[in-house]
Amino acid sequence: MQLTEFRVQNYKIINDTGWIPVEDLTIFVGKNESGKSAIFRALSKLNPSDGEGYDGLKEFPRQRYAEEITKTDWPAASGRFSLSPREQEEIRALSDLCNDVHGVEVTRHYTGKYSITYNPDIGVELVTAKDLTYVIDVAIEQFRNLIAPEGRGEVLGRIKGELLSILEEQKEVASNAGQVQKRHITDLINMVKTRGNEQWQLELINPICEPIYSLVRQIEVYESLMAANRYIIDHIPKFVYFDQYSVIESAIHIPTFIATLKSHPDSPSLRATNCLFRHVNLDLDILDKLGTHKNATDENPIIRRQVDERSILLSTASNQMSRRFENWWDQRRIRFRYDIDGDYFRVWVSDDLDTSEIELEQRSAGLQYFFSFYLIFLVESGDVYQDSILLLDEPGLQLHPTAQQHSVKFFERLSQENQIMYSTHSPFMIDLDHLERIRTVHESEDGTTRVSATEWPTDHESLFPLEAALAYRIASRTYIGGRQLLVEDIVDLWLLQAMNYAVEKIGKSGLEPGITITPAGGAANLIPLASLIRSHKNPVSVLLSGQHIPADALTRLSGMNTEREKFLLLYSQITGTPGSTIEDVFNHDYYTRCVKDVYPNMVVTSGSGENSGERDGNQGILHAVSEAIDRRQGEKFERWKVAETLSDRICEAPGMVDDETVQRFVRLFEEINKATRAE
Incomplete structure (x- = not known):
């Protein structure tokens, strides 16, 4: 039997998880106290390997206990299972009702009682005392109305008296009985039939006994279904629950x-x-x-x-x-x-x-x-x-992250023979190549547990392991990505790629193949990221805008076992002006034309100069443009909008880029090529 879905109800902080689909390997991700352990422990008791049953006093939702625990035998865990071809054949042999059955739904209640529903659904009603008394009443009425063949009235009258006495007695017994057993009805039929020993007598008695016979057949069908139920219960996979306490x-x-x-x-x-x-x-x-x-x-x-x-x-x-x-x-x-x-x-x-x-x-x-x-x-x-189905609660917490990653591969191998579910809040226990395995566990507004298989929750804490796993993947691919050029943000990436395309299109030398440009998400991240990449023995260089060099960046560079000038590049080395950004490498007029496309009413002050060499101190073109837009237009300058327009213009017409800009970028690319070559 293969588990395809499960459901947990009325257990600790869980009211109802709904049906949760599972794979051969399924991962439940959520923060502490979200209900992951409760889900696993409740499910494990569907057929526990340790034999432990449900304890209503300790496990039924506490806020509902006083008013609800005695009202019904509450369901706790349910599982939907698919049957193998062999199991389908064996269950068909037990009951004809199961000829088309290919799956079952099993629910266990707090008392330990199981209820089973078949797929497709089948059913037969249990014979009750009311059913038996009804058919006896019908038989009594029919026997009273029997008409004897000619010349046999006296014999029939004696038989009718005996039969009516037996039926009245058995009716009283049936009305006081609990569950009707098959032997009760067969004994009644034998008592009735033995009152007739000639053919004409049997021809009168047998038709009246037919409704009673039908109850026997109904019981036999029910018993065959009960045999199928016992087979299902005996073949439910064992759930092996394991946590750190073990x-x-x-x-x-x-x-x-x-x-x-x-x-x-x-x-x-x-x-x-x-x-x-x-x-x-x-x-x-x-x-x-x-x-x-x-x-x-x-x-x-x-x-x-x-x-x-x-x-x-x-x-x-x-x-x-x-x-x-x-x-x-x-x-x-x-x-x-x-x-x-x-x-x-x-x-x-x-x-x-x-x-x-x-x-x-x-x-x-x-x-x-x-x-x-x-x-x-x-x-x-x-x-x-x-x-067996393995339920592992927070496995590998004490392992090193690399060992946790190995554990995931280990669980994948085990899941080929046993279904495995494990819970985690470690990003290193998550395989982003198989998001279909992940189920998120989070708290709802009323404090109860919710599980999602198709949608991500809005709760940041629940999603954090997934976000961290994604961040780690991006970072690790950066570490092993060959020759790396780290830049401050996405604007540097756009403009470097655009100008590399342009200089190559006009026959100049650009970046050497194999160099990857990676935005670090801010100047403060450049040096730590470069240090990590170099620890992987990969060539890396850092391209900084002098305007945003962190105060202690150059101090930290001295501890990286390398000469700073070998991998630290500044735009000011190309422009000759301190504080230069990548925009300062462009010709002033070429850049400002793009600015005016985005901000048509922009007027650059004369103090900004005509080229990068004449700009005021360490301010650069970005300061002049930003000041002009902020003060004269009353709106905030957004650097990325101009960079996007500039990048598009370069790629659409590489030949229109002025010679001064081309030469500066060619020099910049030469420096990058030298800095990122393996030592």
């Missing part, structure tokens, strides 16, 4: 564990340890007694045999875990060894790179997590783990 300890004090298990058998902290003993197949009561016989010094042959058996079980289980875990953990070949030293059970770990054994708790948190996860998965799924 990570095992590597040194277990056996007497303490046994005492705690007896006093608090449902404690989540004992779950993994209990699975460990079950995996080794050790009887805890015998194990507790053996604790007083350290090193098997007791000459009692029974104790000696138990100790030897314990050693064999430990060795077998250790080898089995090592062999199976190898198919899961692809980072190193791990070997486990289980050992009992006095009152302590210990897990020792070694690997192919270091054969020295150390305790499990001394290994990485990631290995401890996945060992515990696999152990619970293996034991609670009863080794038939192909029929």
